[in-house]
Amino acid sequence: MRTSRGSFSQELNMAMLYQAVYRRASFLWCRLHSTYVRKMRYLFELKEDDGLCRQAQNSGTFYLFHNLFPFLQKVGSKHLAPQISASELKRILKKFKQNKQKLEDSVLIGCSDECMAYFALDLGSLEKMDIESELKGSFTELWKAFFQLDGKDASLLSLAQALLRWHDTHKYCSKTGQPTQKNLAGSKRVCHTNGIIYYPQMSPVVITLVSDGSRCLLARQASFPQGMYSALAGFCDVGETLEETVRREVAEEVGLEVKSMWYSASQHWPFPNSSLMIACHATVWPQQNEIRVNKLELEAATWFSLEEVVEALRREPRPLKQEDGRFSLWLPPKWAIAHQLIQEWVKQQSNMPA
Numbered sequence: 378m379r380t381s382r383g384s385f386s387q388e389l390n391m392a393m394l395y396q397a398v399y400r401r402a403s404f405l406w407c408r409l410h411s412t413y414v415r416k417m418r419y420l421f422e423l424k425e426d427d428g429l430c431r432q433a434q435n436s437g438t439f440y441l442f443h444n445l446f447p448f449l450q451k452v453g454s455k456h457l458a459p460q461i462s463a464s465e466l467k468r469i470l471k472k473f474k475q476n477k478q479k480l481e482d483s484v485l486i487g488c489s490d491e492c493m494a495y496f497a498l499d500l501g502s503l504e505k506m507d508i509e510s511e512l513k514g515s516f517t518e519l520w521k522a523f524f525q526l527d528g529k530d531a532s533l534l535s536l537a538q539a540l541l542r543w544h545d546t547h548k549y550c551s552k553t554g555q556p557t558q559k560n561l562a563g564s565k566r567v568c569h570t571n572g573i574i575y576y577p578q579m580s581p582v583v584i585t586l587v588s589d590g591s592r593c594l595l596a597r598q599a600s601f602p603q604g605m606y607s608a609l610a611g612f613c614d615v616g617e618t619l620e621e622t623v624r625r626e627v628a629e630e631v632g633l634e635v636k637s638m639w640y641s642a643s644q645h646w647p648f649p650n651s652s653l654m655i656a657c658h659a660t661v662w663p664q665q666n667e668i669r670v671n672k673l674e675l676e677a678a679t680w681f682s683l684e685e686v687v688e689a690l691r692r693e694p695r696p697l698k699q700e701d702g703r704f705s706l707w708l709p710p711k712w713a714i715a716h717q718l719i720q721e722w723v724k725q726q727s728n729m730p731a
């Protein structure tokens with residue numbers, strides 16, 4: 378009798394525990410979900426309502442650029458992209474005899490969980506060295522900054538640079554030749570002569586990691602830093618599907634025919650303008666795997682073994698000269714989608730039966 382009452386109370390305790398865990402999980406899920414929804418709704422409103430966006434500019438934070446070079450500060454061995462408050466930015470603008478209206482040239486690039494808006498502003502009209510010494514940091518080429526930043530800063534700066542560049546090169550209507558005007562958030566430009574609305578553009582690009590079953594194919598363009606190799610990439614032509622682009626690019630660049638392919642993930646990429654990188658894996662027939670490099674597109678392309686790739690993943694992403702004068706293989710930084718493709722391939726190979 379005592380035993381059954383004991384097990385009843387144990388069951389009751391377990392049920393209460395499950396309920397508490399379930400309630401806690403639901404609460405956390407709702408909080409997470411509603412934070413995300415609240416942020417997306419807020420950003421949507423800022424893009425639609427110039428008045429609200431103006432208010433946000435006066436209480437938000439700013440990432441600074443100079444002729445599209447992001448501003449970075451070195452903290453220990455790390456590089457950070459500092460967020461400058463609106464009040465600090467106004468002080469700097471005043472010091473360098475700029476109108477505070479300049480804030481309105483900024484573009485909206487996101488917001489915090491508490492709905493504090495993030496903007497990016499290009500101070501190219503000011504003397505670069507003056508701002509660098511005022512803020513104790515330096516304007517650095519984005520490509521170089523990419524290897525020194527963490528993923529969150531890198532993706533915000535990448536979006537910011539792409540938007541700032543687009544506005545800089547779309548100041549006039551391509552139909553009337555009249556100036557276009559940006560909305561406060563910078564999500565579009567309008568030609569008020571004929572009402573045409575221009576939206577920021579991006580080009581779809583496929584990036585493909587080709588495998589012949591046991592090795593993966595990595596390539597380098599002459600413009601890459603010494604020793605760096607990556608997956609094959611190419612712009613989609615008008616009228617093509619992603620699958621057609623993958624097949625064409627692999628054939629064009631390394632002379633191989635794709636046997637099968639599958640999608641992995643996507644990422645915004647700011648070079649050379651603004652691209653949507655669509656990452657795929659592809660296989661080729663093992664008996665037809667002889668690479669014929671298209672020298673107009675690539676400097677080199679080679680099959681790499683699992684061991685070589687695993688070793689390269691352990692190295693710092695930077696040029697490393699060996700004793701024989703050649704450079705060790707190194708790969709794109711962790712947050713680059715090419716790196717993710719390579720990691721996925723390694724995992725997949727490691728899970729294959731020997």
Ligand SMILES: NC(=O)C1=CN([C@@H]2O[C@H](COP(=O)(O)OP(=O)(O)OC[C@H]3O[C@@H](n4cnc5c(N)ncnc54)[C@H](OP(=O)(O)O)[C@@H]3O)[C@@H](O)[C@H]2O)C=CC1
Pocket residue numbers: 580582584607608609610611612646648649650652674709713714715
């Ligand atoms: N994350 C990564 O590891 C890598 C990323 N990439 C990125 O992938 C993208 C494409 O790679 P890439 O190999 O250069 O592409 P492609 O193989 O398509 O070759 C580039 C050439 O294509 C032509 N082209 C066609 N459409 C466009 C367009 N919309 N914009 C610019 N050029 C175009 C240009 O030729 P022409 O000038 O003769 O007209 C250009 O020189 C780049 O943005 C590059 O930065 C590339 C490699 C690795």
Ligand SMILES: [Mg+2]
Pocket residue numbers: 609610611630674
């Ligand atoms: Mg290419």
